[in-house]
Amino acid sequence: MNTPKIEVAALKKQFGDHVVLRDINLKIDPGAVVALIGPSGSGKSTLLRCLNLLVVPNGGRIRIGSDAFDFDGAKAMPKPKAQAKFRSNTGMVFQHFNLFPHMTVLQNVMEGPVSAKNMHKGEAEAIARRLLAKVGLADKADAFPNRLSGGQKQRVAIARALAMEPEVMLFDEATSALDPELVSEVLSVMRDLAAEGMTMIIVTHEIAFAREVADRVVFMRDGVIVEEGPAREVIDNPRQEATRSFLSHFHTRN
Amino acid sequence: MYTFNYDILWGYRWLFLNGTLVTIGLTIGIIVLGLLLGLIAGLAQLSRFAVLRWVSWLYIELFRCTPLLVQLLWFYYALPILVGIQIDAVTASVLTLSLYGGSFYAEVIRGGVVSIEPGQTEAGLALGMTPARVMRRIVLPQAVKRMIPPLMNQSIIQFKNTSLVSVVAVPDLLYQGQVAATDTFRPLEVYSIVALIYFVVLVPLTAVVKRAERKLQVSH
Numbered sequence A: 001m002n003t004p005k006i007e008v009a010a011l012k013k014q015f016g017d018h019v020v021l022r023d024i025n026l027k028i029d030p031g032a033v034v035a036l037i038g039p040s041g042s043g044k045s046t047l048l049r050c051l052n053l054l055v056v057p058n059g060g061r062i063r064i065g066s067d068a069f070d071f072d073g074a075k076a077m078p079k080p081k082a083q084a085k086f087r088s089n090t091g092m093v094f095q096h097f098n099l100f101p102h103m104t105v106l107q108n109v110m111e112g113p114v115s116a117k118n119m120h121k122g123e124a125e126a127i128a129r130r131l132l133a134k135v136g137l138a139d140k141a142d143a144f145p146n147r148l149s150g151g152q153k154q155r156v157a158i159a160r161a162l163a164m165e166p167e168v169m170l171f172d173e174a175t176s177a178l179d180p181e182l183v184s185e186v187l188s189v190m191r192d193l194a195a196e197g198m199t200m201i202i203v204t205h206e207i208a209f210a211r212e213v214a215d216r217v218v219f220m221r222d223g224v225i226v227e228e229g230p231a232r233e234v235i236d237n238p239r240q241e242a243t244r245s246f247l248s249h250f251h252t253r254n
Numbered sequence B: 001m002y003t004f005n006y007d008i009l010w011g012y013r014w015l016f017l018n019g020t021l022v023t024i025g026l027t028i029g030i031i032v033l034g035l036l037l038g039l040i041a042g043l044a045q046l047s048r049f050a051v052l053r054w055v056s057w058l059y060i061e062l063f064r065c066t067p068l069l070v071q072l073l074w075f076y077y078a079l080p081i082l083v084g085i086q087i088d089a090v091t092a093s094v095l096t097l098s099l100y101g102g103s104f105y106a107e108v109i110r111g112g113v114v115s116i117e118p119g120q121t122e123a124g125l126a127l128g129m130t131p132a133r134v135m136r137r138i139v140l141p142q143a144v145k146r147m148i149p150p151l152m153n154q155s156i157i158q159f160k161n162t163s164l165v166s167v168v169a170v171p172d173l174l175y176q177g178q179v180a181a182t183d184t185f186r187p188l189e190v191y192s193i194v195a196l197i198y199f200v201v202l203v204p205l206t207a208v209v210k211r212a213e214r215k216l217q218v219s220h
Ligand SMILES: Nc1ncnc2c1ncn2[C@@H]1O[C@H](COP(=O)(O)OP(=O)(O)OP(=O)(O)O)[C@@H](O)[C@H]1O
Pocket: A015, A018, A020, A038, A039, A040, A041, A042, A043, A044, A045, A046, A047
């Protein structure tokens, strides 16, 4: 068996008294695509944000590739430089895109390599142009983000994350802010990435997409993983009552 | 009825010009130094180190909550006793006005930075940039645009504040006006001219600020 690409052990997070992640254990194989589903407030975003340290866990351990961090309340946080290096290995795609409005599309995609890796502009530009072509936006390189549709913005955001050549991609409801007719262009980019063997964690309410693209589905509720297994099994025949009840809110579209 | 006599002021034209240039030079100096101090103190307010937050808070509140004239007199007359070195009037003036302006600039700069939505910082961090890089490359370039109108407003106030340095005999516009007024026994004419000069310099500047504010509103 492969060593997992991502390993999460006994992960805990609370905001004040409010415990949001109780005891999360998760192993994800290289190239696997995991869909993370669950009701609002169950801790999906928090888990994803812990994985790239945008939220600092209160306990547990996270390993991604060869970088690992142990967390316990007493120990000081890792230094900003070490955090930055850890994060550069995971690409994050946000619900609201968070493109840099003062930069062109090309500059947005070049920013990671140039600013975080100190790459030469020429080299970074070549990477950025290749990725923009890959997400179908080569012709928008010189546009500013406010000229783009939501779907185009999200595809730029994906290209921007990929420019760092991360080992893992994290998607937090990447299509939730999009008009329905723009969802498919973003999902299609994600589908291509999955097919290329990228290790991905996808927080999504697109159950049909999860069933089609994900290898595994993880269902969370109230800060714990309730059920986990092969995508089709979990979605078509959930074992837990909580999973069944959650999935019954979605009219599966196939 | 008082009869105005502006003719006798003509003989003092070089004095007024000189005073105006000193005032403008002083203003440029205290704006540059003040912005530097304000940037440091404003960012220190947002630092993750409590000591920096505390020190900058103390500095900002000290200079915002005491009268500028008191500060100026303190730096000119009291500080030399404390440190044992004589400070000339220009140095004391530049120091005081820069520190005073910096405390107001700091608040503008802090406010501009926190007005940028957290998602921008998160996106930068998520790429693997260090917090300092994120501030310089992502947050500040966007925040500066929003800061410009209030920073310009504060700088206009600073221009007028320079008139206080006349009390420690820095030869600025107001000081030269006082000289001319004593010489001529014509305070009405002299101080009217002095006020007019301040006014003529500042009116175009306030128009520029208004334009900047309008442009900012459009781009939102
Ligand atoms: N920075 C924070 N401070 C305090 N509470 C927070 C913070 N971030 C999240 N929470 C709380 O943690 C809980 C889990 O939030 P999280 O965003 O992880 O849920 P989610 O599963 O992503 O939900 P949704 O589907 O609505 O996005 C919520 O109750 C939320 O209010």
